[in-house]
Amino acid sequence: MGTYTTLYLGDFELVSSKSAVIPEVMTVFVESDRRSLWRRADNDAVVEGPLKDDDTLREIEYAVEIAAAIQRLDIMGFTLERCRREYEQIRAEELRGYREADEEEGGSSDVSDSFYDAEIAKYERLTFDNYVAAFKDVLHRRIHWYDLEPDQRAALDATASYILADQHDEWHFFGFLCQDIRMFLRMALSLVRPEMYLRQDVSQLVSAGWVREENPIRDDAVRLLIDRYPENAPRIVLTEGSSDAEILRKSLSVLFPHLVGYYTFFDFHGSRAAGGASQLIAVVKAFAAAGVANRVIAVLDNDTAAHDARRALQGVRLPDNLAVVHYPARDWLREYPTLGPSGNIPLDINGKAASIELYLGRDALMTDGHLCLIQWAGYSQTMRAYQGELLDKSSVTERWRVKVDKCLADRSSIVPADWDDLRAVWVQIMCAFPA
Structure with missing residues (x-):
């Protein structure tokens, strides 16, 4: 035993x-x-x-x-779309191998001919959709091969019989065509209640x-796995500065506490690295040149300076494990109060002035019943746009810190509307890599 x-x-x-x-x-x-x-x-x-x-x-x-x-x-890269794609790739390889072997044998014996015909028919039948439908039935009926009587096994359809007869193979769990058990897990999890x-x-x-x-x-x-595959290591989040990293780290604990540990943040304080969009782009280039194995997401402000700095990546081929995103555009930022030569005018600040502080919630941005103003500053010739800066950033950030500490101490105090914008930021980060 x-x-x-x-x-x-x-x-x-x-x-x-x-x-x-x-x-x-x-x-x-x-x-x-x-x-x-x-x-x-x-x-x-x-x-x-x-x-x-x-x-x-x-x-x-x-x-x-x-x-x-x-x-x-999903954030490790084991999406349902990838499951389907890799399953079908393996199935196609198996089909090609048996067909080529059958042609090489040239029907030299009835036994070999019958074997290849059976294997070809099996893999033609085992499409991803057919497998999933059969496994869903097995799962919901809680069927195991060792629980069935011989007549019950004989009554199974071909796909269910294949699934149950191959429950614990080293690579094909329940006969699922994959090279990592997490592919099988991702498929199976999609079939049950959340x-x-x-x-x-x-x-x-x-x-x-x-x-x-x-x-x-x-x-x-x-x-034991960290040195073998990047999927097993935390995703590294690079930001323009320590304030961004602090906000993202704390908001992850509030919004997605089950994902803490799956993301790690560049330590600006410990490394004494300079902040800002241009410096972040330089770090991105350095990570790309160093061949860092982790998945890395560089998160830029959605303002003029960040979009201008990103132009330095034009023509640079980044590795597949390195992604660059901006904070997402938000509908309510299309008419945000701004201060310029013409006075206080509501304007669209998406792409021109949306730093992390604009995503901390309207409750944090309000002062005396009004949203903190964006002030227009330097003009970028290359972007043909002004750079906007939020006035009194420190007060906005401090109000948010009070809010986040309260939410972490008492999760019942979380008001979803106050977190919509940071939730959108995290969705952007989670979707940084194609499925």
Whole structure:
């Protein structure tokens, strides 16, 4: 008998591994997802502690809601679109290989001819959509091969039979054509309700002594992967300055707390790096030249200076793991109060004056019942536009800090409308890389 750890989708057993967790699976969790609980042995009900009749089992597991797990996989690059694309690529390669082998054999024997015909027919049938439909039925009916009687197995259609007969192959989990289990996970998660849980049970590893209870099992497993693939390392966010980085870091904790740890921010204070759009573009070039393996997202202001600075990247071919985005345009910024030679006039400041402070919420931008003004400053000949600057940035930022601290201390105090603009910024960052 071995010691096994099991990954569950709801109460359905997806994958078991012997003596250790699968490191790729653990990238979907964070250490704060870990929990220890007691279950009744007879019906799996969770109870507050061990019962006197000793009919309870202690479980140690990592658990995350499906909606959060999907977001984590997506930001690592394991999108549903990529699942489909890579699945179909593998299927096409298998088909080509069997067809070429069949032609080389030239029908030399009835046995080989029958084998190749069967494999070709199988892969022609196993389109992504057909597989997903069959696996969805398996999942919802909670079917496992070992639970079925011979007559029940015989009654399965060809695709379901293929899926169930190949549940734990090293590469093809449930026969899914992929080279990384996270592709299979992303597909499977799309088939269940977002409020369900993905659970990695590590109870046996602890009870059998493979790991100590106090060990950070998730972090130890992921550490083994960091040097192998960029998907396993945090995404690096580069900003124009330390204030931007602070705001993005804290807003991530408020808006997407389950994604903390999946992004890391360039340390302007520790590195004593200069801020500003031009300096950020220089850092982007340096990262590109250094061949940094992590996915890197450079986030620029949506103002004249940033768009002007970005012109320095024209003709520069950036690696696929490096993306450059601006803070997104917002409809309500199309008529924002500005101060210039003609007085106080509402103008469209998208692309001309939208620094991070404009995304902190109207509540932070209000002073004495009015929005803080944008003042027009220097004129850019190349962009043919003025650069706008928010007056009294420090007061706006301080009001936002009070708000964010309150929200982090009491999540019930979060007013969604006050966070719409920063949520849009994070959506922009999360969508920086094509699917």
